[in-house]
Amino acid sequence: MKKYDVVVAGAGFGGLASALTLQSMGLSVALIEALDKIGGRAYVENSKGYLFDRGPSIITAPFLIDDIFAMSGINREDYCQFVPVDPFYKVVFHDDTSISHYHSENKFLNEIQNISPEDIEGVKSFFDQADKIFQKGFIELGDKNFSNPFSMLGVAPQLLKLNAIRPVYSMVSRFVKSEKVRQFLSFHPLLIGGNPFRASAVYSLINRLERAYGVYHPIGGMHALATAFHKRFSELGGETFLSSPVETVIKNNNGLFEIITQSKHFECQNLVVNADMHRFVKTVLKGDAYPRKLSRKLNRADLSMSAFLMYFGTNKQWPELCQHTIALGPRYKELLDDIFIKKVEFEDFSVYIHIPTRTDASLAPAGGEVIYALVPVPNLSSKTNWEEYKPIIAQRVRKFLEEKFLPGLNNSIVTESIFTPLDFETTLRSHLGNAFGLEPWLMQSAGFRPSNSSPEIEGLYFAGANTQPGAGLPGVILSARITCRLLAKDIGAQKMPALLAKLPKTFSYVNSI
The missing domain is CATH 3.50.50.60 (FAD/NAD(P)-binding domain)
Structure with a gap:
């Protein structure tokens, strides 16, 4: 040994x-x-x-x-x-309006102007607040270990003063009135398995992190x-x-x-x-x-949500799409409640579409595309029978992508792979199929x-x-x-x-x- x-x-x-x-x-x-x-x-x-x-x-x-x-x-x-990668991503709403997040603040504010011009100053105020939280939560505390909750007493008053304890969506709503802009500025906790209506405003620093240093692809x-x-x-x-x-x-x-x-x-x-x-x-x-x-x-402990993932290798390309697209469904809070609280199946959904071949052609044969579609879903505490539900939700996702973003998708698929919460549990040995650890x-x-x-x-x-x-x-x-x-x-x-x-x-x- x-x-x-x-x-x-x-x-x-x-x-x-x-x-x-x-x-x-x-x-x-x-x-x-x-x-x-x-x-x-x-x-x-x-x-x-x-x-x-x-x-x-x-x-x-x-x-x-x-x-x-x-x-x-x-x-x-x-x-x-x-x-x-620029734009970092594009958020598309149910009515086909959209906001793209560019590295350039002016270009991004022009996007807000198109959606809700009365919220321009509010967005700038949110940026200022997110920057203060970023300075405290990431620059000062990002690589600090807290041995227990009591070790946080020295920083808690400062976070309270910054309103960093309240939920992200609540904090964003103080600055902007448009529901679309609120959704755009508050969805970031989902990237780490959190609910914007429950995750603290500390996670607004993710927005600031993107704007400070950009988004990259290896x-x-x-x-x-x-x-x-x-x-x-x-x-x-x-x-x-x-x-x-x-x-x-x-x-x-x-x-x-x-x-x-x-x-x-x-x-x-x-x-x-x-x-x-x-x-x-x-x-x-x-x-x-x-x-x-x-x-x-x-x-x-509360575990994070899981994810339903579909991967497509196609012999067709969609150059009009950016590398990262987030398509939000007709419900926002209600859908998040279904995922995090009720933990039930649902017919509508939001989906994150990643096309890495937009930047990196080496990932697919010539003329082809790699497409990754992620749908947030409850972890296995929902008791969903994924053997039965898998083909149902897969068909819904394919239909949605074909009709709204990827015309001709179904006829261009060369290879397809699906990963469900059950695979998170069996293949990745993740308790209850959680995708992000603790919520x-x-x-x-x-x-x-x-x-x-x-x-x-x-x-x-x-x-x-x-x-x-x-x-x-x-x-x-x-x-x-x-x-x-x-x-x-x-x-x-x-x-x-x-x-x-x-x-x-x-x-x-x-x-x-």
Whole structure:
């Protein structure tokens, strides 16, 4: 049984970022992944030459990624190229009116002018408020760990003063009157599995993050970024074990973790869990490695929504569409209630349409298109029979896309793939098929989320969507940064004082805003 300084369980972006960071600091790291490829939710499927990215579809805050590669001694650009996407996305309403979000504030305000000219000044005021929240919630607190809710007491008054505690939709409604503009400025929590009517206004910083630094696409798709992380990790001596789901973790008599898979055993001083937290804590951690208080906390936790995903590889293109389109249905709050509260099936829906071949032709055969359609749906606590519902909703989505956005779609499909909440549960081992971890509402944000470092089990750490700061690619990368800093601090005093010196003390991008 080989001994490592650290074992990282799960090769999603949180695990990849953690593994590369820790290996760069001179620790010996093993990366264990249940699937046959790296990436976790960013898994890639190659079907007849069409590359389907399963998970994240955009990059914001690229400097967070660049920091990790720079720490390893190379430039990210030498491993993975990012290209800007503008407009960032287009939101299309049920009556076919739309708002495109451009990097240029003037171009964006012209879009608002076309929809609701009386809301121009209100939008500017919202931007000012979102900027203040961004400065506090992201720049000052983005990579800070709160060990418990009481550790937030120092910042709570400032967030209260900024009205950052009230729901996003409520905060937006203070500034604008048009329901369409309210929906446009409030939908962002859905990108990380949150309900705009429940998620706190802290998440308005996502809008500011986009405007500050833009939206990007990695050439080769999101899996190309996962591959870049893994390539550099391997170059530095990191070891990876694929198709190796972790079955049991215990602590032995020497206080070391023993990680048991079907074919291998590993031993380590420190364990970083990037797998689904609920499943890992409840079914994998045993004996002295089992965090009882965390387990009880997870019993009470609210999980995020899930997603119904359809992927199309076509022999036809639709160059008039932008890369990211969000089609909102006739109901907004009512639909969100169906998804998050009632957890029922529904006939109408909203859908996010991603066409990465608009920017990156390498993802499809010549003249073809890769299309990714995501419909937010309840997680499996809804009791929906997905074996029966899958063909019903699939037909509705195809019909909607054909009639409203992609004429000729059905006759141009070369290959198709579907991923349901049931697949999230079985393939990705995600509890109740959740797509984004814990639902990001006020009592499950910051210090109310599980800590990146276990206060119960020495040497146990967490990275990814279920810990701090939360879901979304920037959140997951920040979680890895927080986790590695805590781990380095815990072992650096006795073993490697230089560890802490290698981690960035402040964000490298603060002065670029």
